[in-house]
Amino acid sequence: MNRSLITGTGSHVPSVILKNQDLEKIVDTNNEWIIARTGIKERRIVDGETTNDIAVKAAKNALKSAGTSPKDIDLIIAGTVTPDMLFPSTACFVQSHIGANRGIAAFDVSAACSGFLYALDVADKYIRAGISKKALVIGVDVFSKIVDWKDRNTCVLFGDGAGAVLLSAEKGKRGILSTHIHADGHYGKMLYAPLSINSSPFHKKSPEHSYMKMQGNELFKIAVRTMGEACQEALEYTGLKAEDISLLIPHQANMRIIKATAERLGLPEEKVYINLDKYGNTSAGSIPLALDEAVKKGTVKSGDIILFVAFGGGLTWASAIVRW
Ligand code: ACO
Numbered sequence: 001m002n003r004s005l006i007t008g009t010g011s012h013v014p015s016v017i018l019k020n021q022d023l024e025k026i027v028d029t030n031n032e033w034i035i036a037r038t039g040i041k042e043r044r045i046v047d048g049e050t051t052n053d054i055a056v057k058a059a060k061n062a063l064k065s066a067g068t069s070p071k072d073i074d075l076i077i078a079g080t081v082t083p084d085m086l087f088p089s090t091a092c093f094v095q096s097h098i099g100a101n102r103g104i105a106a107f108d109v110s111a112a113c114s115g116f117l118y119a120l121d122v123a124d125k126y127i128r129a130g131i132s133k134k135a136l137v138i139g140v141d142v143f144s145k146i147v148d149w150k151d152r153n154t155c156v157l158f159g160d161g162a163g164a165v166l167l168s169a170e171k172g173k174r175g176i177l178s179t180h181i182h183a184d185g186h187y188g189k190m191l192y193a194p195l196s197i198n199s200s201p202f203h204k205k206s207p208e209h210s211y212m213k214m215q216g217n218e219l220f221k222i223a224v225r226t227m228g229e230a231c232q233e234a235l236e237y238t239g240l241k242a243e244d245i246s247l248l249i250p251h252q253a254n255m256r257i258i259k260a261t262a263e264r265l266g267l268p269e270e271k272v273y274i275n276l277d278k279y280g281n282t283s284a285g286s287i288p289l290a291l292d293e294a295v296k297k298g299t300v301k302s303g304d305i306i307l308f309v310a311f312g313g314g315l316t317w318a319s320a321i322v323r324w
Contacts, residue, residue, distance in 0.1 A: 003175035004127040004135070006322060008066025008166035011292040012057035013044040013159075013279060020156070027152040034156050039255025043159025043280030045144045050084045051162075052093040055140040058162035058288070059094050065295075066166040068134065070099040073166075075135040076106040077123050079115025079284040081193070081313065082142045083108060090140060100136075112191065113251050113312025114181070115139055115284030116163065117320055120308075121179035124320075127169045138164040141283035146193045148211035157253070159280035163288025174303075174323045178237045180230065181318040187222065190215045191313040219315075223257045226317040228264040230309050234319040242266050246304035246324075249294065251311055252276035252286040261309065273299065283312065300324050 019042045020031040034040055046054065055078060063070055078090040091106035100106075111118040116139025126132035143158035167176075193212040227250065235242060242265045250258050255276060262272045273294050282289055287308050294300050304324040311317045 002127055002130065002169040002171060004124045004167040005170040005175040006165045006324070007168045008062045008064070008068060009164070009288065009292040009295045010058050010061025010063070010065055011161065011163040011289045012054045012061060013161045013289065014046045014049055014054065016045045016047045017042050018045045023156055026149060027155060029152045029156055038157060039276050040157065040280045041277045044161060046142055046160045051080060051082050051140055051142045052084050052090055054142070054160065054162040055080070055090050055094050055138050056097045058140065058164040059098050059136055059138055062136065062164035062166050063098065068166055071101055073100050073134050073136050074104050075123060075126055075132040076100065076104065076138070077119040077135065078108045078138040078140060079111060079119040080108055080140045081110050081112050081115065081283065082146055091138070094136070094138065111181070111312060111316040111318070112314055113253060113281065113283045113286065114310040114314070114316040114318040115141070115312070116287045117179065117308060117310045117318035118181050118316065120165070120176070120320055121181045121318065123167055124176045124179050127167055133169045135167040136164060137167060138162065139284035139286070139288045141285050143212070143281070143283055146210060146212045151211070153216055154212060154214050157281050159282050161279055161282035161285035161289045163285050163292050165288055165291070177321045177323055178234050179318070179320045180233050180237065181316070182230070183314045183316045185314065187315040190219050190315065220254070220257065222315065223253065223311045224260045227257065227261040227309050227311050230317050230319040231261065231265055231307060234307060234321050238321050240305060240321065244305050245271060245307045247271055247273055247294065247300060248307045248309070249273045249287055249290050250309050252279065252290060253281045253311070
C-alpha cells in the first residue's frame with residue numbers, strides 16, 4: 001500500500017508585526033501578563049492580504065520546496081475557519097492561482113485549530129486508497145478579521161499565518177504513519193464565531209456579530225487533557241514509545257498547554273518545537289508553519305519521528321505521526 005510522504009513544505013506570514021507593547025495601546029493589558037500567561041511576544045497581522053492570498057503563497061512555497069509542478073497535483077485540501085468567502089472555497093481559489101489543472105478535487109475542511117491535521121488525515125486517506133498521487137494540504141487562518149479587538153481575553157492570543165505541505169504517494173517506511181481526528185460538538189459554545197450574514201426578509205432575529213468568543217479557562221483544561229490523550233492514542237496505534245519521538249510539533253496556542261502536553265509525555269524541552277512567541281496562535285496555520293520553519297532550520301532529519309497534535313474549536317482534536 002502507498003504511504004503519504006511529505007515531499008515539500010512551505011509557509012507565509014504577513015510582514016506586519018504586532019508586538020505585545022502595541023496591544024497595550026489598544027486594550028488594558030501588558031507585555032508581562034501576555035508572556036507569563038501565554039508565551040506570546042508578537043504576532044503577524046494581515047494589512048491588505050487575505051486568507052486566499054496567504055494560502056496561495058504558502059502553497060507555492062511548498063511546491064517550490066518539493067520541486068513539483070502544480071500540474072502534477074490531483075487534490076487540494078485547505079483547513080480554515082476564516083475563508084474569504086462562503087464559496088468558492090479557499091482550496092478552489094488556490095487551485096486557480098497556482099496553476100493547478102482544471103477538474104481536480106479541491107475543498108476546505110472546518111476544524112478550527114485542528115484544521116490542518118484534519119485536512120492531512122483526509123488527504124492521507126485519499127493517497128492510501130490509491131485515489132490521489134500528489135496532494136496539496138494547506139492550513140490557513142486570518143483570525144485578525146474575527147477577533148474582537150476590544151476584548152483583551154482573546155485579541156492578545158491570535159495571529160495570521162499559513163502553511164502547506166505536499167504529499168506524494170510512495171512505497172517504503174517513510175511518510176505518515178498515523179492520523180487520528182476527533183470532535184465533541186457538545187462543547188461547541190466554548191469557542192465559536194457566529195456567522196453574522198442573514199439577508200433573509202423572513203428571518204426575525206437580528207444576527208449576532210461574528211466576533212469569536214472563547215471560554216479560555218475551561219478550554220485550557222480540556223486542551224491539556226485531550227492533547228495528552230491524542231498523543232497517547234497516536235503512540236499506541238503506531239507501537240512507538242514517547243522516547244522514540246524525535247520532535248513534537250504541537251498546535252501553538254499557549255506555552256503552558258504545550259509544556260503540560262510535553263510533560264505528560266516525558267519529553268525534554270529540546271524535543272518540542274515552539275514558535276508561538278513570534279506568531280501567536282495562527283489556528284490551522286500553526287502546525288504547518290512550525291513544520292516549515294523546523295525543516296528550514298534543519299531541525300528535522302531523515303528518519304526522524306515527528307508527532308503532531310492539535311486542539312481547537314468544535315471542539316476538535318487530532319494527531320499525526322510522521323517518519324521523515
Ligand atoms: N491582559 C491582562 N489581564 C488579562 C488579559 C490580558 N490580555 N486577559 C485576561 N486577563 C485577566 C482576566 O480578566 C483575569 O482577571 P481577574 O482575575 O481580575 O478576573 C485574569 O487575567 C486571569 O484570567 P484567566 O482567564 O483565568 O487567565 P488564564 O490564566 O486562564 O489565561 C488564557 C487565559 C491565556 C486564554 C488561557 O486560558 C488559555 O490559553 N486558554 C486556552 C485557549 C485555547 O487553547 N484555545 C483553543 C484553541 S483556539 C482555536 O481553536 C481557534
